[in-house]
Amino acid sequence: MEEFQKNKTEDFRLSLSEYQGHMLLDFRIYYKDKEGESKPTKKGVTVNVKLFPELKQAIMKAEEILKEKELL
Numbered sequence: 772m773e774e775f776q777k778n779k780t781e782d783f784r785l786s787l788s789e790y791q792g793h794m795l796l797d798f799r800i801y802y803k804d805k806e807g808e809s810k811p812t813k814k815g816v817t818v819n820v821k822l823f824p825e826l827k828q829a830i831m832k833a834e835e836i837l838k839e840k841e842l843l
Contacts, residue, residue, distance in 0.1 A: 774801075782809065787820070794820040 773785040782801045787794065799815030818826055837843045 781812075784809075784811075796820055796823065796826075 772787055774782050777783050777800060780803050784797075784799055784801050786797045786799075788797055789795070795817050796819075797815060797817045800812045801809045802812055804810050834843065
């Protein structure tokens with residue numbers, strides 16, 4: 772769905788998948804192996820899409836706080 776660079780060797784990746792009939796959002800760090808292929812790490816979080824509205828609210832609240840503190 773979306774990917775952006777964390778540093779020279781790692782990327783953040785947001786993807787949508789299905790597991791045992793459940794639709795999931797996966798936000799995970801990927802690294803480049805010696806051959807240059809992207810591989811997932813254990814660092815990340817998987818959330819049922821049903822929880823997306825709550826996740827979105829939390830992110831919007833975080834954005835508001837960061838703006839108040841002039842960090843964005």
